[in-house]
Amino acid sequence: MSEQEEAQPQMRHLGLAPWLQTAWDLRAAGNFIGGGSGTGLLILTSAAAYYGIYSRVLLLAGLALVGLGLFSVFLEIGRPLRAMNVLFGGKRSWMTREAMVAGVLFPLGAAALVYPDLVKVVWIPAAAYLYCQARILEATKGIPTWRSPLILPLILSTGIAEGAGAFLLLGPLVLEAGIPEWGGAVLISALAARVFVWMFYRRRMVDGGAPVAAAAVLIAFSGPFTIGGNVMPIVFLVLAGLQPDMAVAALAAAGLIAMLGGWALKITIVTKAAHNQGFAIDHSPARGSGESGVGFKPGWREVPKDKT
């Protein structure tokens, strides 16, 4: 029996309304988590190089996160021995492009471990990788919560927020001069952007952009995410500004929470609010000489208008 079939509701006729996709699970979410946080961290690490800050550990950590993400998704594919075929589809597929960018990112990152000056350009493949990830979701036409154009700024902003969070978390441990002041500013900006995009995204999904079941997941997630994942780290950042003696700890806490908030967001979007399109008809048919009728879109708020 197929994976989808096993995931179908026990009442089999209910498979009309959108149901939660089962093709990608936490392993796929892991790629977006590792990829987002990793590239975010690499972008900040790369930016820091312009301020004369260089840390092999941060560089390694960023690359490791991206690598872990890729390994995670490798575990999900059906034919792992053919994994390199992933490179064939560059003409159209953002997944191939992600893999190709990885092919630049890792050698460049490795080289930057030896040649510190190269760190200054690591942000380019890292940003490209992050962008590819956003486009991977956006190209998924079968999942309404992914295909929204707002998924792009959301994935990008959370990637930066997660990376900045990781930067604030790890920075005190590995940077001799401590965290640069702009670190907190980047995080606060990224968090603001993330929560701002989230509000629009959530509203659009709830207003008919997504199936009712997926919207319900987003609604349930929105409160904890907004408060816990975004407001709280901002509070900690403000606290760090007000109480210098607690700054290091507060920044680290803000970074950690911001990063975990992003991870929760991805787990939610990739594995929980990931209902498929379902089925719909524009019209009910006329049977014989009977009348035709309205359409039907089970599992969605809106009903398509009868075009007659």
Add this chain to the structure above:
Amino acid sequence: MSPAPAKPAAKVEKVATYCYQCVAGPDLMTVKVVDGIATEIEPNHKASGYHPAEGKVCVKAFGLIQKAYSPHRILTPMKRTNPKKGKDQDPGFVPISWDEAMGIIADKLNTIRAEGLLDEAGYPKVAASFGGAGTPTQYMGSLTAWLSAWGPIDFGFGSGQGVKCYHSEHLYGEFWHRGYVITPDTPRTNYIISCGNNSDASAGVCGVYRHAEARGRGMKKVQVEPHLSVTGACASEWLPIRPKTDAAFLFALLNVMTVEARRDQLDIPFLRDRTSSPYLVGPNGFYLRDVTSEKPLIWDEKTGKPVPFDTPGAVPALEGRFAVAVAMELGADEERWELKDVSGTTAFTMFAEHIAQYTPAWAAKVCDVPEARIRKIANEFLEAACVGQTIEIEGKTMPYRPVAVTLGKTVNNGWGGAECCWGRTMLTVLVGALEVPGGTIGTTIRINRPVSNRLESFEGCRDGFMEYPFNPTDRDSWKSKPSIRNAYSTLVPLVGNSSWSPALGPTQFSYMFLDEPQEKLPRATFPEFLLVYRTNPVISFWDTDRVASVVSRMPFVACFAVTLDETNHFADILLPDRTDLEGLQLIRIGGTKFQEQYWDCQGFALRQPSVQAQGESRDFTDIATDLAARTGLLEKYNAAVNRGSHGVPLKGANWDFSLPVDKVHTAEEIWDASCKSASAELTDGKEAHGLDWWRQNGFRTIPFPVANWFLTPALAEKGLRYELPYQERLTRIGRQLGNRLREFGINWWDRQLEEYRPLFGWHDFPKFWEDHVVECGGKLADFPFWVITARSMQYAWGSNMHIPLMREVSGNVKGHDGVVMNPAAAVKLGVREGDRIEVSSPIGKSVQGRVVLSQGIRPDTILMMSQFDHWATPVAKDFDVPSMNKLTAMSMSLTDATGSAADLTRVGIRKVGERA
């Protein structure tokens, strides 16, 4: 980039054969065989142009490959080792050889034969239970010849007949217009009123195909039923009627057409010349008759006198009351009235005055269908009837009346069924749409003969009607002593006495009377030997716990078995026959029969092995021959084969392929001779193709005239009339039956006698079931819902619950996973989709299942599709889906005059669990 075949260069064959798992067969199909393994079922496209649905194949046929290769199959004969028989007992079946199995069976039968075929009560010691609708005979090879050779057998242990069939239609339809099964002339009809007729699930490939074609050309169907079936889904309109009130709806339509419509909208010539409408009815309720010829009188408008109905040149008055100077009436038995100066009322006037009480306003309250809808439908029906128009078919000009009324199961069964049949038939009679192109037609006969052509099944009787083989009710020949346990020939005159009649009679009595002996009837005895094939009455009958209890007490049960099931759980011997894709048999196809099975050709089709026989399974014909040899009946058996008991007489006008009667013949020899004879029959003896030719070609036909689909022209040719609307013969027979029963001291059939009336009327039929709640000691308030059922196309008749593919694809159709309920009812009960509920009936039985919410059902009604609730059949026993069969009462008070009951009961519901 296309997917290459996984294993190329295989040897591929296409084997032509047939599927006849259900009454709507045969489907001519091919089986794709790759390297000796059957892999695909496909339509037989070569049958396009012969088969009414282009040789397409029903969804059920696609399950046959899994049936053949199922790991659950019984592949050797088995013997029971546990003498205790109970639901909770392990039968302890152990494999034995065919020789031992047949030896045990033959010993039993030979002992019976030596001691006498009837027991002390006069009942046959051997009984047989075969699946419904005659489908088992399409698979049992020459067993029919053995059955014929044996002698008396009780075929009355049914598998659902009377409730799961269209029982009232079978009897009244065949009585009124040789229509044992009644369908629209779908290729021509334009308007169908369907009261619960679920043809898109149960009329097979031809039904689906033809109704789709009809929709394509704009046919309108109004579906009247408590839940929205798949047929309702495909209808133009759905009227959710209150259960068991269809008769009121039909009567109200008749009312509109008779009282409100103009007379010239009706088919006056048809009523006047082809029905008994102008017959004059006398003061005692019987026809006024000519005192000399005793023929019924009509009022001749030309001469202004009463004359016998068949007076040449007479113009019968359709309506009115007329003074008749001298006449007579013939009543029941010796009743005879010599009359002078009486008033004779035409049967039509009697009808019109009778139907006047059933107004749409009245019916709306009874059946919960708005008055305006009733009126609209009646008027649409009138308009669509094209009264006065004709059509030419095969050079014959015939009336063209493209309107039809069809009835479904439950509408057609038990109390109220007769009224619906009469109402339906009268609707078509009023517009002359009975048995004419476009109208409502019968397709087959089972009580009259010859089965192959119903147009040849009648001559006229004295009163100008088709004669009918009633079971006698006169004093001299009424059968006070039943020939089999269900007493069909004693109690039900209409069921006749053909080979089908025993299984049509009140089949529930076969089970009931074993534990509930009825006064004055010989005490029912358990048959000493019960043979079961292609049926599972312990699941498919009603009050199934009771059936299980009876079967468990049968002294000896031999079952042909594909897998273990709930009936063969109680068997002593299991025999594995070669199943659908393994066996060999030639059957008749085409002509007119059953659901939408009216063809423009007729002939034969071969079922031949496409799958190598699995295990030790044996061809049914070889089993029958072996049984004949072991029971000393070889000569009689071979003689029956030569006569054609197995479907093809081996001798014809100028050919003779008869087999020597004293020899054992193999299945191939018997069917080779049958093939030769069939070829000869189709070519007037010119050709004699044997088995090899038929294996290559699969089927062969000759034309069957389409004009033969319609009875009315044949009736007209003989100058006969339909006995409608007035039921003089039935009234007389009913009274005579009442006299016989009273004389004999039987009063437990009194209520059934009330059904014999000259004009059918409304009785509060739902109340019959409500009263039954009280009869069982319950309170109606505790059983607030009706439960009904519906056929599943994926399962109906198929004995295929153990086939996973059927389970899988039926899941795409709502209702196969639980109890269908309206959300409004669910709110009242506090249950949600998927919650587990217990449904209890007044007989103290209950079943459990999950809630399936649907807007397509009345809030006072729940639906349990199909017949699930298996506990022994592999695969099916894990479904966890209930059946209403366990809940439905087997009771005298719910048995109607034809011996039928309905798939209907009141139920109570309680929640027992949350959605898993």
Add this chain to the structure above:
Amino acid sequence: MTKWAMTADLGRCVGCQTCTTACRHANNTPPGVQYRKVLDMEVGEFPDVRRVFVPVGCMHCDEPPCRDVCPTTATTKRADGMVMIDYDICIGCGYCILACPYQARYKVTKPTFAFKGEATANEAQRFDERLLGVAQKCTFCVDRVDYGLANGLTPGVDPEATPACVNACLAKALTFGDLDDPNSNVRKLLDKNKSFRMHEELGTGPNIHYLWETEDK
């Protein structure tokens, strides 16, 4: 040019699932993998309710999102419009399954059989290891169509060249043919009937056309 397409007449379909079973046979799909199936939809509220049977499957889209996301080029679109999967290239990443808004794609990772653990004779004979761990879906019975074209037959008219579901359809609800041929059966049906395509707003250009009412209404 040729553009293969299908019409599904919703006024004709009775939801019998004969197409589903015929497809299961023709394509030897494992239990639960239904390239073609018929949905049973209920529209409205009692007593104004309709029940509509909707055949679904791969729509062989003009702009197939499955093809666009495929990282391996296993999914391609032929010049005649058929969307194909090369099972020998597919890595089974599942991305196409998610990209398809018609839920038409399946992935089966381990051998599965009707009677659970045990393969029946026909299942054992037809078992195709290539289909494990990769995406699979309706092929429009491409092998039949190509065979037919190679042998001078007309897909959609000659049964040997026509998808199994169309051949099997009892109600003649399903029709297959060349949309670019003005005389093809599908073109004629589309001319005579009003039609819609599912989720057309997503821009996929699906090629199953649902007929719902005749043009003369």
